[in-house]
Amino acid sequence: MTNPRQIALIALRDIHAGAYADVALNKVLQKFSLPNLDRGLLTELVYGTVRRQRTLDAIINQLASKKSHQQPKDLRTILHLGLYQLRYQERIPPSAAVNTTVELAKNNGFAGLTGFVNGLLRQYIRLGEKSPEPLKLPENPVQRLGILHSFPDWIIEVWLEQLSWAETEQLCQWMNQTPTIDLRINPLRTTIEEVEEALQSVGILTRRIAHLPQALRLIGNTGAIQNIPGFSQGWWSVQDASAQLVGYLLNPQPGEVVIDACAAPGGKTTHIAELMQDQGKIWAGDRTASRLAKLKENARRLHLQSIHICTGDSRHLPQFYHTGDRVLLDAPCSGLGTLHRHPDARWRQTPESVVELSRLQSQLIANTSKFVKPGGILVYATCTLHPKENEDVISTFLASHPHWQIQPPRVDSPQLAYSTPQGWLKVWPHRENMDGFFMVRLRKTNNSE
Numbered sequence: 401m402t403n404p405r406q407i408a409l410i411a412l413r414d415i416h417a418g419a420y421a422d423v424a425l426n427k428v429l430q431k432f433s434l435p436n437l438d439r440g441l442l443t444e445l446v447y448g449t450v451r452r453q454r455t456l457d458a459i460i461n462q463l464a465s466k467k468s469h470q471q472p473k474d475l476r477t478i479l480h481l482g483l484y485q486l487r488y489q490e491r492i493p494p495s496a497a498v499n500t501t502v503e504l505a506k507n508n509g510f511a512g513l514t515g516f517v518n519g520l521l522r523q524y525i526r527l528g529e530k531s532p533e534p535l536k537l538p539e540n541p542v543q544r545l546g547i548l549h550s551f552p553d554w555i556i557e558v559w560l561e562q563l564s565w566a567e568t569e570q571l572c573q574w575m576n577q578t579p580t581i582d583l584r585i586n587p588l589r590t591t592i593e594e595v596e597e598a599l600q601s602v603g604i605l606t607r608r609i610a611h612l613p614q615a616l617r618l619i620g621n622t623g624a625i626q627n628i629p630g631f632s633q634g635w636w637s638v639q640d641a642s643a644q645l646v647g648y649l650l651n652p653q654p655g656e657v658v659i660d661a662c663a664a665p666g667g668k669t670t671h672i673a674e675l676m677q678d679q680g681k682i683w684a685g686d687r688t689a690s691r692l693a694k695l696k697e698n699a700r701r702l703h704l705q706s707i708h709i710c711t712g713d714s715r716h717l718p719q720f721y722h723t724g725d726r727v728l729l730d731a732p733c734s735g736l737g738t739l740h741r742h743p744d745a746r747w748r749q750t751p752e753s754v755v756e757l758s759r760l761q762s763q764l765i766a767n768t769s770k771f772v773k774p775g776g777i778l779v780y781a782t783c784t785l786h787p788k789e790n791e792d793v794i795s796t797f798l799a800s801h802p803h804w805q806i807q808p809p810r811v812d813s814p815q816l817a818y819s820t821p822q823g824w825l826k827v828w829p830h831r832e833n834m835d836g837f838f839m840v841r842l843r844k845t846n847n848s849e
């Protein structure tokens with residue numbers, strides 16, 4: 401099969417049945433061999449329709465007599481695909497979007513409904529000719545933003561608690577973009593200049609990122625990551641700029657003992673090893689063995705020797721008590737700072753899952769703080785923007801752990817740019833053009849047991 405729209409329908413069926421969007425997409429990309437352009441279109445259609453689902457459903461609700469959720473499942477997905485192309489894909493002529501969608505309906509058991517599909521899509525085009533916004537939006541301002549930018553109301557509300565309306569809208573728009581790829585250069589194998597040159601020689605454009613000495617942002621489409629020069633030599637890792645800030649905030653030194661309590665697949669563990677010149681001992685703990693296998697593979701590719709694996713639940717592991725000079729807790733979280741990378745995440749997380757995660761995060765910080773020696777450091781980080789998983793976890797921890805205090809970034813450190821008056825760092829993606837992140841450095845006093 402070579403029709404990217406038909407293949408998109410197959411992947412979307414899987415996603416609507418519960419599969420992760422990236423897993424479902426990779427499955428079809430591996431199964432069907434497509435030319436590069438069609439692979440690009442397939443990826444755009446799958447990720448785009450998942451991301452814009454709420455907006456696309458609102459259009460169906462407006463134009464059809466039956467609500468979107470009452471339509472047969474496949475028909476709803478086919479309409480999503482057609483409407484997505486009409487609304488968001490300027491490169492696809494409207495007539496091609498309509499004809500290919502009608503064809504898709506015909507080939508997937510809806511031969512009797514091709515008139516309905518054709519009519520609905522053409523009605524949308526006609527409305528768009530009359531008004532720049534064919535979609536009728538509700539009066540309620542939260543729902544209005546949620547429908548326009550395709551987010552559940554509760555996420556809009558979480559952002560509105562922290563940002564103005566205008567910034568909330570900017571953040572919504574930012575999260576609907578195709579994500580960029582950043583590299584972190586491994587200074588133990590090469591230099592940033594050498595990587596820049598190697599990439600340039602194969603036509604890959606890059607740019608440096610302020611405050612991050614080993615970071616390069618890739619510009620434009622680069623093809624498969626494994627084919628970028630230097631991958632097999634361990635010259636670099638893929639890691640977003642804001643995730644690179646975490647290693648610098650921890651500031652590990654050669655010869656120290658560092659415990660990375662939620663380490664897999666090892667983006668930050670390998671950064672820590674590089675910052676320590678691969679000298680010292682790093683314990684990489686995680687409860688998921690399959691993810692730790694990826695960490696091992698990454699450490700091997702980067703030629704790092706100082707990393708040791710420990711499979712287990714970091715809410716326990718008493719063998720680590722009072723052994724770490726520095727501990728990193730890069731906690732499992734709702735990922736509200738990386739919604740652009742995971743198009744289905746906004747539909748998977750709920751206010752209830754956030755409460756559940758914040759409970760786990762509190763248990764993890766309470767126990768991993770015991771891993772730290774007196775006078776040592778613990779960095780808590782998440783890639784979410786929800787105060788319940790960030791500020792609240794830290795405030796509650798500090799209130800019940802008098803031997804701990806926040807150690808804000810030094811005035812001469814690059815992280816200062818993201819620092820808040822409370823001493824923790826919050827990276828807002830629409831301001832900094834990088835993934836959303838929260839991180840804080842905590843210090844245990846010398847006289848604690």
Ligand SMILES: C[S@@+](CC[C@H](N)C(=O)[O-])C[C@H]1O[C@@H](n2cnc3c(N)ncnc32)[C@H](O)[C@@H]1O
Binds near residue numbers: 685687730
């Ligand atoms: C945000 S990810 C870590 C990403 C990693 N630090 C990196 O930079 O590549 C969170 C990790 O926590 C792990 N995890 C979740 N609950 C855990 C627990 N109770 N104990 C140990 N690891 C846990 C998950 O398996 C997941 O790999």
